[in-house]
Amino acid sequence: MLTPNPAVELSQTQMPPAPPVFPQPRDEGDFHTSSVPLNFARNSEIFAEGESAGYVYKIVSGVVRVSKLLPDGRRQISAFHLPGDMFGFEVDDVHHVSAEAIGPVKVLAYKWQSLLSNTSSSGFVHELLNRTMIGLRQTQDHLLLLGRKNALERLAAFLIEMVRRTGSDRSLQLAMPRHDIADYLGLTLETVSRMFAELKDAGIIKLESARQVSVLDMQKLEAMAT
Amino acid sequence: MLTPNPAVELSQTQMPPAPPVFPQPRDEGDFHTSSVPLNFARNSEIFAEGESAGYVYKIVSGVVRVSKLLPDGRRQISAFHLPGDMFGFEVDDVHHVSAEAIGPVKVLAYKWQSLLSNTSSSGFVHELLNRTMIGLRQTQDHLLLLGRKNALERLAAFLIEMVRRTGSDRSLQLAMPRHDIADYLGLTLETVSRMFAELKDAGIIKLESARQVSVLDMQKLEAMAT
DNA sequence: CGACTGGTTGACGAGGGTCAAGGACCGTGG
DNA sequence: CCACGGTCCTTGACCCTCGTCAACCAGTCG
Numbered sequence: 124m125l126t127p128n129p130a131v132e133l134s135q136t137q138m139p140p141a142p143p144v145f146p147q148p149r150d151e152g153d154f155h156t157s158s159v160p161l162n163f164a165r166n167s168e169i170f171a172e173g174e175s176a177g178y179v180y181k182i183v184s185g186v187v188r189v190s191k192l193l194p195d196g197r198r199q200i201s202a203f204h205l206p207g208d209m210f211g212f213e214v215d216d217v218h219h220v221s222a223e224a225i226g227p228v229k230v231l232a233y234k235w236q237s238l239l240s241n242t243s244s245s246g247f248v249h250e251l252l253n254r255t256m257i258g259l260r261q262t263q264d265h266l267l268l269l270g271r272k273n274a275l276e277r278l279a280a281f282l283i284e285m286v287r288r289t290g291s292d293r294s295l296q297l298a299m300p301r302h303d304i305a306d307y308l309g310l311t312l313e314t315v316s317r318m319f320a321e322l323k324d325a326g327i328i329k330l331e332s333a334r335q336v337s338v339l340d341m342q343k344l345e346a347m348a349t
Numbered sequence: 350m351l352t353p354n355p356a357v358e359l360s361q362t363q364m365p366p367a368p369p370v371f372p373q374p375r376d377e378g379d380f381h382t383s384s385v386p387l388n389f390a391r392n393s394e395i396f397a398e399g400e401s402a403g404y405v406y407k408i409v410s411g412v413v414r415v416s417k418l419l420p421d422g423r424r425q426i427s428a429f430h431l432p433g434d435m436f437g438f439e440v441d442d443v444h445h446v447s448a449e450a451i452g453p454v455k456v457l458a459y460k461w462q463s464l465l466s467n468t469s470s471s472g473f474v475h476e477l478l479n480r481t482m483i484g485l486r487q488t489q490d491h492l493l494l495l496g497r498k499n500a501l502e503r504l505a506a507f508l509i510e511m512v513r514r515t516g517s518d519r520s521l522q523l524a525m526p527r528h529d530i531a532d533y534l535g536l537t538l539e540t541v542s543r544m545f546a547e548l549k550d551a552g553i554i555k556l557e558s559a560r561q562v563s564v565l566d567m568q569k570l571e572a573m574a575t
Numbered sequence: 576c577g578a579c580t581g582g583t584t585g586a587c588g589a590g591g592g593t594c595a596a597g598g599a600c601c602g603t604g605g
Numbered sequence: 606c607c608a609c610g611g612t613c614c615t616t617g618a619c620c621c622t623c624g625t626c627a628a629c630c631a632g633t634c635g
Contacts, residue, residue, distance in 0.1 A: 191493045193575055199493040214482040220489060248474055255481045256440040262488040263427045263446060267417045269495035270425040270535030274591065300613060309496030314591060316615055332600085333614055349419055500623070526581060537624055542583055558632090559582055 158231040163224035169211075171221040176213040178232040179251075182206045185228030186298040189220050190306065200307040201262065203299065205288055209254055225299050269309045272349060277308040278318040279347035282328070286338060295336040322347075384457040389450035395437075397447040402439040404458040405477075408432045411454030412524040415446050416532065426533040427488065429525065431514055435480055451525050495535045498575060503534040504544040505573035508554070512564060521562040548573075 160183070163169055169180065169187065180187075187204040201220060204210050210222060212235065238247050268277055281304060286295055297304075301312040308315065322328045327344050329337040338344055386409070389395055395406065395413065406413075413430040427446060430436050436448060438461065464473050494503055507530060512521050523530075527538040534541065548554045553570050555563040564570055 191489065193493070193497060195575070197497040199496040201489045201492050212482065214479055214486070219486050248478060252474060252478045252481065253440055255478065255485055256438065259481055259485045259488060260440070260445050262485060262492065263417065265492060266427050266488065266495060267419070267425040269492060270532075271419060271423040301615095302613085306496075311592060312614080313593085313616085317591090320615075349421070527583095528581085538582080539584085539625085540623060543623090546583075 158233050161230050161232050163228045163230070165224060165226050167224050169222040169224060169228075169230070170218050172218055174218045176211065176216050176218045177235055178211055179209060179235055179238065180211045180222075180230040180232055181209045183229040183231060186225045187222050187228055187230075188225055188299065188303055188307075189222050191220050198306045199309065200303060201265070202258070203303075203307065212251060212255070225303065274308075274310055274314050274318050275321060275347060276349050277310065278304075278315060278322065279344050280349075281308055282322075282336065282338065283345060283348055286341075293338050293341075294331075295338065297334045297336060301333070384459050387456050387458050389454045389456070391450060391452050393450050395448040395450060395454075395456070396444050398444055400444045402437065402442050402444045403461055404437055405435060405461055405464065406437045406448075406456040406458055407435045409455040409457060412451045413448050413454055413456075414451055414525065414529055414533075415448050417446050424532045425535065426529060427491070428484070429529075429533065438477060438481070451529065500534075500536055500540050500544050501547060501573060502575050503536065504530075504541060504548065505570050506575075507534055508548075508562065508564065509570060509574055512567075519564050519567075520557075521564065523560045523562060527559070 158181075161180075163185075170176070170178075172191065182204055184206050187208075187210065188200050189202045189204065189210055190198050190200040192198050202210075203225075204222075211218070213219060216235075268280055272280065282295065285297065286292070289295065299307075301315050305312040305315045310318075319328075319330065322344070323330055325343070327338070327340045327347070329339055331337060384407075387406075389411075396402070396404075398417065408430055410432050413434075413436065414426050415428045415430065415436055416424050416426040418424050428436075429451075430448075437444070439445060442461075494506055498506065508521065511523065512518070515521065525533075527541050531538040531541045536544075545554075545556065548570070549556055551569070553564070553566045553573070555565055557563060
């Protein structure tokens with residue numbers, strides 16, 4: 124996808140109609156560089172593994188999953204990105220992960236090369252370095268989770284992460300289905316469902332619905348995440 | 350460890366005597382910044398999780414493991430670093446991982462702040478951004494391994510990675526014990542040992558000794574790594 | 576030679592995957 | 606208004622991979 128015109132790509136299954144696209148460059152104050160606002164429909168692909176990487180994306184609204192696939196279909200989600208997060212930068216102009224919109228997503232797309240060459244953008248390089256280092260640290264934390272924690276600890280850690288990142292306190296709205304949570308935590312969706320039930324039976328959370336979780340005992344939840 | 354004088358810290362167990370330390374700053378061509386050569390003995394700590402992060406390290410010789418620990422002792426090694434690699438950079442002046450010398454290690458230590466403030470070092474920031482992005486990519490690949498691959502696939506991937514990184518072709522010298530390989534691959538040392546045996550029985554590798562591996566069939570090995 | 580670290584192998588069990596069935600919730604259309 | 610299809614979620618039964626525990630072996634250094 125070299126020319127960003129993604130909302131046309133509603134290939135996968137039948138999709139709710141994508142919001143209209145406005146491909147006119149706008150001047151965003153952020154990096155003294157023009158950005159293009161883009162809209163993506165639920166489950167549509169923002170970029171895929173192996174594609175040429177021309178743009179950096181900043182989320183305006185919605186949630187994005189970044190993942191890698193094995194040839195036989197096994198999938199590992201390496202991160203969920205929320206509004207304000209940036210993603211899509213690569214060293215060598217090739218995407219080594221793919222990114223998809225979990226629900227309807229609005230992003231700002233920045234042209235990668237113009238950002239780096241732009242002389243007034245040394246602040247941008249520092250910002251990018253910071254964000255990349257933070258991303259590296261979160262990914263290292265996730266390695267510990269995948270390599271050494273059991274299913275219950277993983278789900279507890281996930282819920283804590285989501286509570287913290289969404290800035291909510293007790294009530295938590297999950298943007299993603301069980302299957303995505305499973306692929307993020309290195310589990311199956313059945314195990315994720317069972318661990319939800321276990322936390323519920325222990326009186327630590329309350330399931331208003333599958334996507335709407337209330338944390339009843341944050342202390343205990345944090346203790347379970349080890 | 351704010352003042353680098355590490356070879357004195359031979360705390361853990363009885364250690365082979367550390368090579369002498371030469372703490373005089375030298376001018377290395379690399380980043381137009383002075384570096385301090387340091388030596389670390391086998392199993393000695395270069396820095397620990399939670400410590401203040403003042404230096405960036407570049408390996409001259411030896412192998413370093415970077416890891417995170419759970420309170421109950423479970424450990425995840427997030428990376429092995431070989432000569433030429435850099436490690437130790439953090440966003441917020443606090444180390445979120447620990448680093449230890451696997452065998453005797455020589456590094457060059459660069460003062461972190463002086464590198465970033467130095468006006469002539471914008472090249473350094475770009476280099477650091479590149480290295481961090483590469484590190485992030487490798488860590489994402491490792492997430493896929495830990496989250497979705499089985500024991501045999503993990504060991505095969507590890508051997509391929511080591512062959513590639515050491516630049517060797519058939520013969521591979523492993524710097525680390527089974528326990529470290531296990532903590533890198535999210536397995537136990539027994540399982541690692543069994544997978545070595547399995548690859549050996551399949552005629553894919555030959556174990557000259559525990560640390561000396563010959564790859565007999567690279568094709569098959571790559572096929573096993575999925 | 577003895578102590579120590581590191582590695583291999585076996586027996587057994589548990590945690591989580593697989594397979595299967597059914598329930599809850601939603602928007603659409605008759 | 607309700608039936609219908611689709612997506613998502615839950616729960617149960619069974620099984621397999623890998624962890625645990627234990628014994629033993631190999632190499633090395635004093």
